[in-house]
Amino acid sequence: MKRVYPNQVVPADAAARKLFNGDDLGLTFYTHPPNAEVSVRQFEDFTASRLKLLHAIDRACNSQELRLEAMKEIRPKLAREFRDSGLELGYPETPGKTQSFRIDKLDFQGRDNISHFALRLAFCKNRDAREWFLRQEQRLFVLRFEALSPEARETFVESVGLECTRFQDGDYEMISLKKLQATTPGARIWVEGSRVPQYELNFYVMPFREVPERLISGRRVVLHRGKAFVPASLLKLVITRRFKESLSAALDVAFQGQHVAMIDPRVGGFLRVLQEHGMELVAPRSSSEELSEKLSLGNFEQLLSRSFPPCMRRLVEKQRETKKHLKHAGRLQLRPFLKACGFTFEDSCSWWRKELCRDPTLTSEKFEKSYLYDVEHAYGKKGHLQGQNCCGCPAIIASPGEAAGQVHGCFFKQLEPSALQQQLQRWQVPIATMLEIQRLIKEGKHYQLACIEYFKSQHPSSDGEGVGNSPMDFLRTSCRYHKAQKATSPKDLAEPQAIEG
Ligand code: SF4
Structure with missing residues (x-):
């Protein structure tokens, strides 16, 4: 089978269209780093667009739920994201378009290569980030492989050395x-x-x-x-396994060399931000936006019931209700969240000591000996000294199921339908919302959409925009909502609350 390269002459008739039909549409294993000049602005734009696309794919797949085989089910849902990111290339449909195909393909390849290699550097640092990136890139690869003509698929398989x-x-x-x-x-x-x-x-x-x-x-x-x-x-599953092996090895190489990129004054700062927040969505309302209310020991109870996302609220309430301390996965989920909400190191030490010691098997001495280290680690005082960051919803949803005695993960995924219903009733969620949440979970495992519905029920007239990306976005959106409500309430204007951040 013949391959078509961009520097070939582009005929403009029907035969040419047929010829392009065997084109690989820029599909690649990313074996060669980009060697092109782009402005810093373009570098950042390309990378942020790819990250948005990967997050959209992850959301459409409900994190870990959708198998690679079924990827074509979600393709129509992603049409807008593909278009906006500029990371899509199709076969020319008319003779007129065959003329511009060569230019479009070069443009696509540049954008695709640069953004992929930048995200490699940003996501090679820790295991969770690596696995997330690997999974999304495999999904993107499958979507693109499926878009190829049968002839192009065979040519591609041959080009990567698969004996087939x-x-x-x-x-x-x-x-x-x-x-x-x-x-x-x-x-x-x-x-x-x-x-x-x-x-x-x-x-x-x-x-x-x-x-x-x-x-x-x-x-x-x-x-x-x-x-x-x-x-x-x-x-596609055979070739995607090869792609995964190749990318996994490439991430090891990226890890060895990432420090050089991180100290580059042009792109180092941007890549460091991606390393910190890459698991969360790059949305117009950035996750680095200041919280309008900071969590403290004084306002904890109010924010817990008013603004905590259900996944975090459940962890706190369950620990209190059962008087059994949270197991490792639950503590790992909650600790960086409380820190990101505004708890100082001292607040965290005191809160965790008090809450864990509700368990009669735990004493203050045991806390000092076995649990204080984790809090110090979260604040960058121990271990690798970089602290811990709060995970985004996709990572929390992807966390494993709960074994006996464990509490962690996404509230909407972990609970059985009857337990979910009881808990929502306890939190006074209206019946209509409850039914809608049940429908979203039952019909499509749309946990993040269920979270938006929950948010809307607790924040009347809000559209819940930004909710479902990360627990921090939930809290941030809630605090912003309540701040706006306070500002329009004459009573509150007259009597400012003590908890104002
Ligand atoms: S969707 Fe996100 S914020 Fe909502 S409960 Fe699940 S993990 Fe928490």
Whole structure:
């Protein structure tokens, strides 16, 4: 199969369009760092756009829920994000457009490469960030691979060195296309409106070691004498595994060299901000925006019921209710949140001592010995001295399920429907909102949208914009709302509250 490169002459007739149909649309394993000149402003714009797109993909996939195989379900939902980020390239549809395709592709490749390599540097530093970045880049890769024509997919697979040939009926003595169709579970395709399945016509033959283990253990491919016969619909999983391995190794390399980029006066500051806040959404209302009310020991109870996101409120209330101290994952989730809300180191020490010691098995001495270190670590006084940052919603939603005695994760994901209903009733959430929340979770696991509905019910006439990105955004939006309410209330203007931050 012939590949088309940007420096080839661009014909403008139908034959040319057919020729472009085999183009790889800039799909790459990112093996070569960019070597182009861009302004600092462009560098930042490209990178922020990619980060926004990756967050949009993560949200559309409900963090960890959607499998790579089902990515095409979310593609229509992401049309706007792809367009806005400039990280999408399609085949030219008309002869007129074939003329500009070459320029569009060069522009796309520059933007794509620069933004990918910048995010590599920002996300290579710690395990959570790395895993998040790897997952989103794999998803983006699958979406792009699926957008290629069958011809371009084969060319791409060949270009990355995967030993893979298209199966031809008659090439193998004991294996025929009919047999493969009948014995491969993934070879049956249900076309909308049809009651009978159609069969995959294309299979690829490759050494079995190239195939992800789960496809083999799930008997999704046929194995014969060391060869795997993979239906065309699963080819993306094979190539994506390669992509993941390649990117994972590249992140190790990025980690070795990231300090050089971080001290670069032109981009170092921006990359450091991404390292700190990259897991949260780069939204117009940046997460570095000052809180209009800071959390203190004096206003804790008021903010807990009024402005805490449900995931954090539940941790505090559950610990009090059960008189059992939060286990590691719960403390890890809550500690940096309280810090980000405004608790000073002294506030945190005193709050954690008091709350953990509600558990009769914990004494003040035990707190000093076993738990104080974690608080010091969160404030950068111990360990790597960099402190801890509050995670965004995608990371919290992606956290593992709760084992017995544990409390952590996203409120809307962790609770069973009946427990969720009881808790919402206790928090006096109106029935209509409760039903809407249940529907959003049941029909699409839309935890972040459920959180917005909850927010709107507690903040009448608010649209909940910004909620669902991170717990801090929830608190920030709530505090801003209450500040605005106070400002328009004549009574409060006359009698300022003591807790004003
Ligand atoms: S969506 Fe985010 S803020 Fe809301 S409960 Fe879940 S993790 Fe917390």
